[in-house]
Amino acid sequence: MTDRRLFTRKLDLARGAVDMSHGSGGKAMAQLVRELFAAAFANPLLDQGNDQAAFDPPAGRMVVTTDGFVVSPLFFPGGDIGSLAVHGTVNDVAMAGAVPLYLTAGFILEEGFPLADLKRLVESMAHAAREAGVSIVTGDTKVVERGKGDGVFITTTGIGVVPPGVAPSGERARPGDAILVSGTMGDHGVAIMSTRENLSFETDIRSDSVALHGLVAGMVAAVPDVHVLRDPTRGGLATTLNEIAHQSGVGMLLREAAIPLKAEVAAACELLGLDPLYVANEGKLIAICAAEDADRLLAAMRAHPLGAEAAIIGTVIEDSHRFVQMETRFGGKRIVDWLSGEQLPRIC
The missing domain is CATH 3.30.1330.10 (PurM-like, N-terminal domain)
Structure with missing residues (x-):
């Protein structure tokens, strides 16, 4: 030098x-x-x-x-x-x-x-x-x-x-595929907003920012033909799934009760007027795989510390409109649309 x-x-x-x-x-x-x-x-x-x-x-x-x-x-x-x-x-x-x-x-x-x-x-x-x-x-x-x-x-x-034989991509989701996430949603965005607004909670809310390559290595070792991998950063889970649905020409059906969410993050979102499905993550991923591979992939995710709270949250479906829908906790259905406008500026 x-x-x-x-x-x-x-x-x-x-x-x-x-x-x-x-x-x-x-x-x-x-x-x-x-x-x-x-x-x-x-x-x-x-x-x-x-x-x-x-x-x-x-x-x-x-x-x-x-x-x-x-x-x-x-x-x-x-x-x-x-x-x-x-x-x-x-x-x-x-x-x-x-x-x-x-x-x-x-x-x-x-x-x-x-x-x-x-x-x-x-x-x-x-x-x-x-x-x-x-x-x-x-x-x-x-x-x-x-x-x-x-x-x-x-x-x-x-x-x-x-690595050879590995090719996840946003256009590879197929009807019948399982949709998985590696853990709780919204931690990073809520940590940023809580700091900006000087909010305090009984439990500290911390960003989930972490490198996920080790988790991914274990996943593709267990299921090399993972169809899609994506990290739901800006726009959160909802916007990222809409992106994938449009790339692949499919719809998606989520189960609200299956989506992991910390109680303190849910409380903070309610206080801040945010929908946690649209809040950024920096240490979580979405995986989409064939239904027959879902349990094996879930086990591989949960075997890694960064995937301990992994869950299967929904299914890819046929839908020419490419809608992402969600079965609510009350038994109804609603459309989970793209993020409109800017919910959390300068989040990453």
Whole structure:
């Protein structure tokens, strides 16, 4: 990386702040990169110090995804924008049944943002990447004037490789298939909104933000022909199922009583006027598989700590209108439509 002899004094990571020179491409930027980002994310590809990472492509079908993170607040119960950036990107790769390998990261910093907070976010991101077994191999940093950003925005790219015989995709849901979820819905969105509104509950509500690739690996080992995998982030369970229904040209019938939901999340949603089916998740997945594989897939999910509360919540049905319907707890049926408007802005 950059020659350390260029610098006579280290960054003041305890009391310093981002300034415009940190995005100038000069000495100040090189110092920020070397002492903060490169130190935290160190790995052989990043340590080459180039503007790109060069590596031999892995054997097999590759998956590439990109994402952006603007969550507010930056720090929340159960995570922060740094760890969320890793988890969200890893999960997008994993929903193709892929093994995540590499990430890239771009940081848009606002002038005046405390370096202590930036260090905390970067170290959280590095820890999340190590836990997920991925390397952050290249990146970029830009600085915008005070008042023209909101502390930190992060953009990412994720790269992974799909094992042979695994091909989940949104257009593969078929009538008769079972619909499963890996756990309780709405935890992340409610944690964010509770923090914004300074709400407190008897039980702390924490984001479910976590990398799901380990859970997915166990699932595809048990049932390689999983038809669909998807993480229900923005728009929640309801919107994600509508997306899949439209991709596959099918309908869906859910059972409200079967959908896992924490009591405290349900109470918070009632207080905030939210429908938990539309609230974002960052550590849960939807799986759709052939009916004959459902029990085996459910057992594999429940065998993993991140799928302990997994449940079969419904069935794919024939429906030319591609409606998602739900049998309510009272015995009726209702349409579960796409999210209309913005229920929870800046949730991820």
